[in-house]
Amino acid sequence: MLPLLLLVIANCFMTLAWYGHLKFLHDAPWWQAVLFSWCIALFEYSFMIPATRMLAQAQWSMGQIKISQEVITLIVFVPFMLLWFKQPFKLDYVWAGLCLLGCVYFVFRSQG
Structure with missing residues (x-):
């Protein structure tokens, strides 16, 4: 459970590193946006690396780790997009989420 929480925090x-500059530094030169993003990404790596190491030590395959991370990315990104950037909700996000659940099923099914 701890590695998954760390993945949520990392995400x-x-x-924020990938898209925050569009909101907070939209008038800044691109190099300032890059520095802003790199500074935030350092925190992301501080959570992502331990999480992936823990999952690998728990015998998760690379595919299982990556697909789980992609599901978490969608869970984090959709509220970010809707709340911070006021983007409209589309049913396509639900379909994308269901496709990812299918991915989860296929990468974990041989574990049963």
Whole structure:
């Protein structure tokens, strides 16, 4: 459970690093946006690396780790997009989420 929580925290930082500059530094030169993002990404790595190491030590495959991370990315990104950037909700996000659940099923089914 701890590695998944760390992945959620890491994703919050990475989403902010990737897209936060569009809201907070939209008039700044690109190099300032890059520095802003790199500074935030350092925190992301501080959570992502331990999480992936823990999952690997728990015998998760690389595919299982990556697909789980992608599901968490969608869980973090959709509220970020809707609340901070006031983007409209589309049913396509639900379909994308269901596709990812299918991915989760296929990468974990041989574990049963």
